[in-house]
Amino acid sequence: MRSKDRIAYFYDGDVGSVYFGPNHPMKPHRLCMTHHLVLSYELHKKMEIYRPHKAYPVELAQFHSADYVEFLHRITPDTLPMFSKELAKYNLGEDCPVFDNLFEFCQIYAGGTIDAARRLNNQLCDIAINWAGGLHHAKKCEASGFCYINDLVLGILELLKHHARVLYIDIDVHHGDGVEEAFYFTDRVMTVSFHKYGDMFFPGTGDAKEIGEKEGKYYAINVPFKDGIDDPSFTRLFKTIISKVVETYQPGHAECVKFVKRFNLPLLVTGGGGYTKENVARCWAVETGVLLDTELPNEIPDNDYIKYFAPDYSLKIPSGHIENLNSKSYLSTIKMQVLENLRCIQHAPSVQLQEVPPDFYIPDFDEDEQNPDERIDQHTQDKHIQRDDEYYEGDNDNDHMDIS
Amino acid sequence: MVQKRPFDAEEMLEVSFKHQKHAEPSDQLVSFSESVFPDDDFHSHMPQTSEGGCGRGSNEGIEKLAGESIGKVPRVAEDSEASFPVAWATSSTAEQVVKSESPVHLALFPEYFHSESSVHVALFPEYFSPEKPFRTLARYEDVYSLLIENPPRKLVSMGPDHQADIPAWDSSVAIERPNASEGVPNLVFPIGDEDEKRLMGTCIIPMPQMELFSDNDEVGKGRTDCWCEDRGSIRCVRQHIAEEREKLLKEFGHQKFDELGLNDMGERVAEKWSAEEERLFHEVVFNNPVSLGKNFWHYLSIALPSRSKKEIVSYYFNVFMLRKRAEQNRNDALSIDSDNDEWQGSDAIDIATREEDEDDSVVDSPVGQNDTGFSSFHENDQLDYDDEFAADETCAVNGTVDFTKGNIDGDDDSKYDSVGRSTFTNGFCHLTEAHDQTIRKDVCDENVKDETCTFSDTVVSSQEAKAKSGAEGDQWCGNYNEVASNCYSNGHVLEPCDAKVWDPAFLSCSKSKIDFLPTCNMIEEIFGDGRRQDMRKG
Numbered sequence: 001m002r003s004k005d006r007i008a009y010f011y012d013g014d015v016g017s018v019y020f021g022p023n024h025p026m027k028p029h030r031l032c033m034t035h036h037l038v039l040s041y042e043l044h045k046k047m048e049i050y051r052p053h054k055a056y057p058v059e060l061a062q063f064h065s066a067d068y069v070e071f072l073h074r075i076t077p078d079t080l081p082m083f084s085k086e087l088a089k090y091n092l093g094e095d096c097p098v099f100d101n102l103f104e105f106c107q108i109y110a111g112g113t114i115d116a117a118r119r120l121n122n123q124l125c126d127i128a129i130n131w132a133g134g135l136h137h138a139k140k141c142e143a144s145g146f147c148y149i150n151d152l153v154l155g156i157l158e159l160l161k162h163h164a165r166v167l168y169i170d171i172d173v174h175h176g177d178g179v180e181e182a183f184y185f186t187d188r189v190m191t192v193s194f195h196k197y198g199d200m201f202f203p204g205t206g207d208a209k210e211i212g213e214k215e216g217k218y219y220a221i222n223v224p225f226k227d228g229i230d231d232p233s234f235t236r237l238f239k240t241i242i243s244k245v246v247e248t249y250q251p252g253h254a255e256c257v258k259f260v261k262r263f264n265l266p267l268l269v270t271g272g273g274g275y276t277k278e279n280v281a282r283c284w285a286v287e288t289g290v291l292l293d294t295e296l297p298n299e300i301p302d303n304d305y306i307k308y309f310a311p312d313y314s315l316k317i318p319s320g321h322i323e324n325l326n327s328k329s330y331l332s333t334i335k336m337q338v339l340e341n342l343r344c345i346q347h348a349p350s351v352q353l354q355e356v357p358p359d360f361y362i363p364d365f366d367e368d369e370q371n372p373d374e375r376i377d378q379h380t381q382d383k384h385i386q387r388d389d390e391y392y393e394g395d396n397d398n399d400h401m402d403i404s
Numbered sequence: 405m406v407q408k409r410p411f412d413a414e415e416m417l418e419v420s421f422k423h424q425k426h427a428e429p430s431d432q433l434v435s436f437s438e439s440v441f442p443d444d445d446f447h448s449h450m451p452q453t454s455e456g457g458c459g460r461g462s463n464e465g466i467e468k469l470a471g472e473s474i475g476k477v478p479r480v481a482e483d484s485e486a487s488f489p490v491a492w493a494t495s496s497t498a499e500q501v502v503k504s505e506s507p508v509h510l511a512l513f514p515e516y517f518h519s520e521s522s523v524h525v526a527l528f529p530e531y532f533s534p535e536k537p538f539r540t541l542a543r544y545e546d547v548y549s550l551l552i553e554n555p556p557r558k559l560v561s562m563g564p565d566h567q568a569d570i571p572a573w574d575s576s577v578a579i580e581r582p583n584a585s586e587g588v589p590n591l592v593f594p595i596g597d598e599d600e601k602r603l604m605g606t607c608i609i610p611m612p613q614m615e616l617f618s619d620n621d622e623v624g625k626g627r628t629d630c631w632c633e634d635r636g637s638i639r640c641v642r643q644h645i646a647e648e649r650e651k652l653l654k655e656f657g658h659q660k661f662d663e664l665g666l667n668d669m670g671e672r673v674a675e676k677w678s679a680e681e682e683r684l685f686h687e688v689v690f691n692n693p694v695s696l697g698k699n700f701w702h703y704l705s706i707a708l709p710s711r712s713k714k715e716i717v718s719y720y721f722n723v724f725m726l727r728k729r730a731e732q733n734r735n736d737a738l739s740i741d742s743d744n745d746e747w748q749g750s751d752a753i754d755i756a757t758r759e760e761d762e763d764d765s766v767v768d769s770p771v772g773q774n775d776t777g778f779s780s781f782h783e784n785d786q787l788d789y790d791d792e793f794a795a796d797e798t799c800a801v802n803g804t805v806d807f808t809k810g811n812i813d814g815d816d817d818s819k820y821d822s823v824g825r826s827t828f829t830n831g832f833c834h835l836t837e838a839h840d841q842t843i844r845k846d847v848c849d850e851n852v853k854d855e856t857c858t859f860s861d862t863v864v865s866s867q868e869a870k871a872k873s874g875a876e877g878d879q880w881c882g883n884y885n886e887v888a889s890n891c892y893s894n895g896h897v898l899e900p901c902d903a904k905v906w907d908p909a910f911l912s913c914s915k916s917k918i919d920f921l922p923t924c925n926m927i928e929e930i931f932g933d934g935r936r937q938d939m940r941k942g
Contacts, residue, residue: 010605013665016721017714019701022694029721036669039652042625045612050605051663063568100713115605122604141565153568160571181560182568189570204558213562297626302644304670307726310733313627 007047007291008125010112011035015132018105021097026146028105030277031132033305037285040303046292052115052130054107055154059114063153063182065141072148073103089142096143106149109133113151113270117158120266127267127291131284134272136176137203144178145203153182155268156189164188167249169242170195172272175206175222185216190249194238197224208337218344221245223334228324237331241338248342267291278308282315608663609656638730645670673722676715681708685719 016032038044060069068090075083075098087093109132116128136152137145152168156179159166168183170176170193183189197206212220223241225234269291274280289296298314300306306313632640649670653661661667674682688707692698704716711719 006611008605011665013668014714017668017717019713019717019720022699022701029717032665032669032721035665039664039666040648044609047609048607048611049609049664050607052605053602065565112605115603118604124604139561139566140568157568157571160573164573177560181562181566183570184560184562185567186570188573205560207557209557210560213560299626299628301625301627302641302648304645304649304672304722305726306641306645307729307733310729 005126005291006124008116008119008128009038009044009047009049009288010052010116010128010130011049011132012051012108012112014101015105015108018099018101020099020146024097024146027277028132030274030280031271033277033281033308034131034284036303036305037281037300038288040301041285041289041296043285043288043292043294043296046294047129047288048125050115050119052108052112054104055111055114055149056107059154060106060110060149062157063140063150064138068141069149072106075102076100091142091144092148096146096148102148109135110149110151110154113155113268114158116268117155120268121159121162123266127269129269129288129291131271134172134270135178136170136172136272137174137178139178139181145174147178150178150182152176152179152270155270156183159266159268160188165190165249167245168192170272171238174202174273175204175224177203177205180205180210180220180222183216184212184220185214187212187215187219189216190219190221190245192221192223192241192245194223194234195225196227197222198226208334211341218341221338221341223338226325226330228322229326230324233324233326233331237335240335244339244342248345279317281305282309282317286315608660638734641730642671668718669722671723671726673718677719677723681711682723684708685716685724689724 011031013032013035016029016035018028020026020028057069057073071083071086071090075086075092077098077100080087080093080098087098092098109130112130113133116130116133119125120128130151133151133155135147135150138147138150138153156166156168165187166189168176168179168189168191170179170191173196175195175197176191176193180191180193183191193206195206206222206224208222208224210220210222211218221241223237269287271280271284274283286296296315298316300309300313300315629635630640630644632643634640649666649672652666656664656666677685684707685704688703689700692700692703694700701716705711705713708716
């Protein structure tokens, strides 16, 4: 085991003071709650805390189109009526409302991820955390799914200045379409997304068949799930796939969270989805602890926001029951498909791969130690409320998968 | 938005999935009509025509788009003019194609997230196992049922407007990197001046000395039980929060404490607000519920011009919402929902009301109602008033919000407003613990002494007077009237505030216990005996 990791944590209080609008599920206030919980558990004693700089428009334009960035910069709720055409063009106004301080909000969360990437590049830390980031749906020229600026793409572009390859793992319940699309043609970024798929679930992309194009073919991996995946199944599949991915892709020297942490790679962790704010705060606080090798006790310490954590005031809450629609054979099919695609990389490497990976350690799977919420450069699992009316009629196992 | 697909359709899709591997990994695209795909991206990515079996067998009249690799099919631009008739034409010929030697899987891709835009049709020639496709495709008489039963796959967009520009890679930059915490980091580029350093974040808390901590002993202690007599009360919780705050303040010092953002968190935020502002805030929220199609945020900015939007949002989450939660948490109802922005009081009574009145549509409530807020409602009987708030709030939101994504957690939450004025003001919310007069009195006392008390003395003292009198039912109304008259006498009108809103006659507690209960009695219903609740149901 390595000596203790140096961990940089990014936070700016202003990011929580924006309001998307009545009944909008995205509540940046969850970041204040998370931050407070982290401090109440005294995790600041094991890491360094930074306030990110507000990303400049030119930094945002490293990925996004200049006119889109400019529009975001200038539009306000007051001037909305004059720009209906542009609003439609940039997909603003509904899922992605225009609210006061929108641009500043984007600058803060994007600045956090960019700063984090730079610190990793300069080896000033081993792990960097920016819970405000992770807005993975934003596209080059438009907003999408509550995301305006894609901080992950910007962070990855920053990392690419110093690293040959970057591995992106996304365990938000929604497909990480913005990041996948941005790097769809390149083999320098491998995107792996585990998400719910089907039934017109947002965003609609993320089929296992999406594997990339041109030089990026086989460098996009999608693991689609149906409702109700349980922790053990998810973890098993996650570990299998990620192990194989890291072994095949060798994204530099780095580490990943807990399980992924053992791979010894620089690690950038961000937030993402999560629309029950107290559960988001619980989740990210626990994961901050994981990154710091600290297991947090279940009793939430007194803090300004403790009222939100009623009635138990505890970190771990019992999960509701939901039927797992992912049969063993379905999961097996997905796994085979992914591993099959990974093998295509080995057969025709277009990236310089060493024959014998140096100091490479494939940990044994400890199934008891399951915690599927670790990630690198990715998102927490979305804690959306389960819908009782989502189910599939009949058993739709795919029992006859042929592997050529 | 959730669709339950019948088994057959599911099976058909699975078929296409599992046979994907057998198709040639080459480009099998044939151009579609120009009218459907006008944008350049498509043409720039048009691969060579098919060499596989799929293209040949098909009718010439069909122009179909096909590809094993989904990346070949770009998404239609949203402002494209393509229309359904094209799809119709294709589908009718598709049936002919099905019968050819190379069966075609008809997959249609409506842009279901942009309902006005076009449908583009992509056909995937694949090698189907014979027993499947004919049966399933023949079931569909028209494109619509095919679409409905087989929601198609959305494709990844490609083109210069979609993919990122990857920086060039200079392999000389890469070096072996040691663990950053081991000794001096091996910097690739020396970190220059302050500006450059700032671009990597401004340090608030530097890296702690790791060797000072033996293990996890010092860090991450959880909450321990306290020994307060009124353990679990609002006062008790407040005390312990304050204690923890002091600890952190001592540890960080004032400057760092502030830089960490801790001065802008929690109920302390209210210290920066005057009593007047707080009352205004509550009034505006109360008078403009979202369930009636109002957006109180708009009026908040107008009513509080000296406050920035950030301050208003901060107050909302740190003070207003927290106090609601304090009350919700002590409510017996199981419907605690802090994501319900509009929760305005105890929900228990409204659970009862809602069950019986669920069909009453709040949507029918006049959205364009005049700005007198509840005035017109007050003219009706109380029961109707409750009904208006008792329905699911999400359906009543003005003009919108069918977040394709947002509906994930929006639909199941029972969001409903209640009539309760319990959170109307700072002092009042404490009064909702009607069952525990001691605590309330303590809080009132505390508020009087506490510098953070944001209430005018007149109001507080009237609270105390009422509390001491022990007249639970009356005291709420009394206080409400007090505030009402304050509001009125200060000439404090946000919008044409109809006097009826504050009509004391309406608020009198003399009404029948069975029906048309005023607010004050509602509070007792929730915290007192449950008999009234039953009576209301009956």
